[in-house]
Amino acid sequence: MVEKELRVSKIKDGTVIDHISGGYALDVVKILGITGREKRVMTIAINVPSKRFKVKDIVKIEGRALNTEEVNKIALVAPHATINIIRDYCVVEKLEVKLPKVIEGILKCVNPACISNSNEPAVSKFYVQSEEPLLLKCHYCGYLLERADVLQNL
Numbered sequence: 001m002v003e004k005e006l007r008v009s010k011i012k013d014g015t016v017i018d019h020i021s022g023g024y025a026l027d028v029v030k031i032l033g034i035t036g037r038e039k040r041v042m043t044i045a046i047n048v049p050s051k052r053f054k055v056k057d058i059v060k061i062e063g064r065a066l067n068t069e070e071v072n073k074i075a076l077v078a079p080h081a082t083i084n085i086i087r088d089y090c091v092v093e094k095l096e097v098k099l100p101k102v103i104e105g106i107l108k109c110v111n112p113a114c115i116s117n118s119n120e121p122a123v124s125k126f127y128v129q130s131e132e133p134l135l136l137k138c139h140y141c142g143y144l145l146e147r148a149d150v151l152q153n154l
Helices: 025-031 068-077 147-153
Strands: 014-021 042-050 054-062 082-087 090-096 102-104 125-130 135-138 144-146
Touching: 014 025, 014 068, 025 042, 025 054, 025 068, 068 147, 144 147
Parallel strands: none
Antiparallel strands: 014 054, 014 082, 042 054, 082 090, 102 125, 125 135, 135 144
């Protein structure tokens, strides 16, 4: 008999980020500042078959919780992700990542002439024009950021 199921070991305590858009797991790992040299078990699965999205990525991190800013950054590259908090091998909390309508202080505008890039005390602010494909509009100069701009910026 041939096994057709993907087998990934469960984690005892930590975080599982599931339903990441296919091919974006490494961007999520980068957002979290993970280099691979941490002394913890991690699993990264890329382009795994998914009933909901055809393909998805999964990141499992033993012994690590996420803060609100990290979750908000993940929403920029994986707006449909779910975050499962694991304690003693059980899911104790399940959070759906939600891309807010307004994003403040996380990204920089890529327009060098934007006031948010000057020495003025202006906190960057973007409005979500579209989730798929990702399109953000700068509050100050109207410049449109696409997913590639966001990935370079995080």
